[in-house]
Amino acid sequence: xxxxxxxxxxxxxxxxxxxxxxxxxxxxxxxxxxxxxxxxxxxxxxxxxxxxxxxxxxxxxxxxxxxxxxxxxxxxxxxxxxxxxxxxxxxxxxxxxxxxxxxxxxxxxxxxxxxxxxxxxxxxxxxxxxxxxxxxxxxxxxxxxxxxxxxxxxxxxxxxxxxxxxxxxxxxxxxxxxxxxxxxxxxxxxxxxxxxxxxxxxxxxxxxxxxxxxxxxxxxxxxxxxxxxxxxxxxxxxxxxxxxxxxxxxxxxxxxxxxxxxxxxxxxxxxxxxxxxxxxxxxx
Amino acid sequence: xxxxxxxxxxxxxxxxxxxxxxxxxxxxxxxxxxxxxxxxxxxxxxxxxxxxxxxxxxxxxxxxxxxxxxxxxxxxxxxxxxxxxxxxxxxxxxxxxxxxxxxxxxxxxxxxxxxxxxxxxxxxxxxxxxxxxxxxxxxxxxxxxxxxxxxxxxxxxxxxx
Numbered sequence: 001x002x003x004x005x006x007x008x009x010x011x012x013x014x015x016x017x018x019x020x021x022x023x024x025x026x027x028x029x030x031x032x033x034x035x036x037x038x039x040x041x042x043x044x045x046x047x048x049x050x051x052x053x054x055x056x057x058x059x060x061x062x063x064x065x066x067x068x069x070x071x072x073x074x075x076x077x078x079x080x081x082x083x084x085x086x087x088x089x090x091x092x093x094x095x096x097x098x099x100x101x102x103x104x105x106x107x108x109x110x111x112x113x114x115x116x117x118x119x120x121x122x123x124x125x126x127x128x129x130x131x132x133x134x135x136x137x138x139x140x141x142x143x144x145x146x147x148x149x150x151x152x153x154x155x156x157x158x159x160x161x162x163x164x165x166x167x168x169x170x171x172x173x174x175x176x177x178x179x180x181x182x183x184x185x186x187x188x189x190x191x192x193x194x195x196x197x198x199x200x201x202x203x204x205x206x207x208x209x210x211x212x213x214x215x216x217x218x219x220x221x222x223x224x225x226x227x228x229x230x231x232x233x234x235x236x237x238x239x240x241x242x243x244x245x246x247x248x249x250x251x252x253x254x255x256x257x258x259x260x261x262x263x264x265x266x267x268x269x270x271x272x273x274x275x276x277x278x279x280x281x282x283x284x
Numbered sequence: 285x286x287x288x289x290x291x292x293x294x295x296x297x298x299x300x301x302x303x304x305x306x307x308x309x310x311x312x313x314x315x316x317x318x319x320x321x322x323x324x325x326x327x328x329x330x331x332x333x334x335x336x337x338x339x340x341x342x343x344x345x346x347x348x349x350x351x352x353x354x355x356x357x358x359x360x361x362x363x364x365x366x367x368x369x370x371x372x373x374x375x376x377x378x379x380x381x382x383x384x385x386x387x388x389x390x391x392x393x394x395x396x397x398x399x400x401x402x403x404x405x406x407x408x409x410x411x412x413x414x415x416x417x418x419x420x421x422x423x424x425x426x427x428x429x430x431x432x433x434x435x436x437x438x439x440x441x442x443x444x445x
Contacts, residue, residue, distance in 0.1 A: 216395070216396040217291075217347060217348075217395040217396065218287045218290070218291055219290075219291050219294040219295070220287075220290070220294075238287070238348070238395065239395075241348050242348050242395050245348065246390075246391075246393075250394040250395055250396050251394070251396065253394070
């Protein structure tokens with residue numbers, strides 16, 4: 001019975017009816033609250049709805065049901081990390097994701113790539129929070145303007161929430177409006193910062209990622225660099241995919257296997273230091 | 285989930301800032317198919333005053349898998365004032381635009397290659413050529429081949445060309 005509800009929920013999810021799917025998963029859970037897939041499915045659905053508190057709850061329950069050490073819990077740990085990011089708790093998101101990433105590599109689980117992305121996002125969010133504090137402390141006027149923009153955003157968000165409560169817009173409309181407002185506010189803040197930066201008398205930092213931090217396969221800043229026998233470093237996931245398939249070093253074409261890859265700790269530390277100071281580089 | 289689109293977006297951003305001489309972007313509106321124009325820079329009489337158009341098709345496994353790259357024949361357009369883009373004559377290029385180049389095959393491809401470096405390799409392949417001829421068996425190949433370029437096992441035997 002509970003599993004039938006889940007199947008129906010899956011069908012609605014596939015059709016994009018997330019609110020309906022969430023309701024059915026909730027019904028399934030009320031009949032059987034020991035089945036982890038009910039929680040993981042509801043977590044995924046709530047991810048689509050941006051209901052991060054719910055995602056966090058569901059993911060934590062699913063992880064408990066699977067068991068913290070079980071590879072089956074990795075997907076839920078990925079959902080949890082995303083929820084924590086959505087809830088503006090990037091440090092916690094980072095801790096969850098890095099832990100799961102290590103477990104995922106050890107278990108050769110396909111979640112590694114997703115987790116790797118969340119790790120970078122979390123690093124970026126941690127940096128962005130620090131950067132905001134730093135800039136606002138540096139310039140009181142900038143802080144005032146940014147706070148005004150944020151207050152304005154909050155008013156507008158309350159306004160659309162009101163429209164939803166009065167039934168003037170639906171859940172989808174609400175999410176679209178929220179996203180548009182947030183993007184707009186973010187754009188205003190970027191513009192203001194840019195203006196202040198330009199007028200700050202040559203205090204403008206040029207944003208350049210040094211080539212030696214950039215992975216030659218994904219073109220992103222490395223966060224888990226490994227080195228090939230011929231001495232070139234790549235980020236672990238991309239090179240692993242290539243070597244598993246081609247069985248040669250991408251530079252020299254000498255025969256090699258994934259086991260020939262060694263972690264490059266010095267480069268890893270350097271990349272980490274760079275990202276700590278330059279969180280924008282994640283989006284670069 | 286693969287990184288193809290992000291990597292291509294970065295390649296494009298870099299190419300829009302700077303490209304080597306003789307190579308330009310004709311069209312890169314989406315992350316599935318791009319078209320590049322290339323010119324041979326030295327005075328090789330076979331290719332003098334011509335521009336050629338390369339079509340890149342990317343799969344979701346790019347850059348782990350190679351892109352599909354071939355020349356396309358484009359008629360001159362009066363409105364855009366563009367001359368014709370023919371298929372260059374070369375002992376490794378069939379008259380339907382398919383290129384026989386080891387780095388474009390699964391066995392010769394490396395994920396550190398990128399659109400720009402592929403264009404440069406093809407550019408230098410033309411620069412170095414002095415034989416005004418098509419590959420042996422060109423007309424049969426063009427008539428009968430229905431396979432995709434990267435599935436064809438070319439023989440890369442005459443490396444001196």
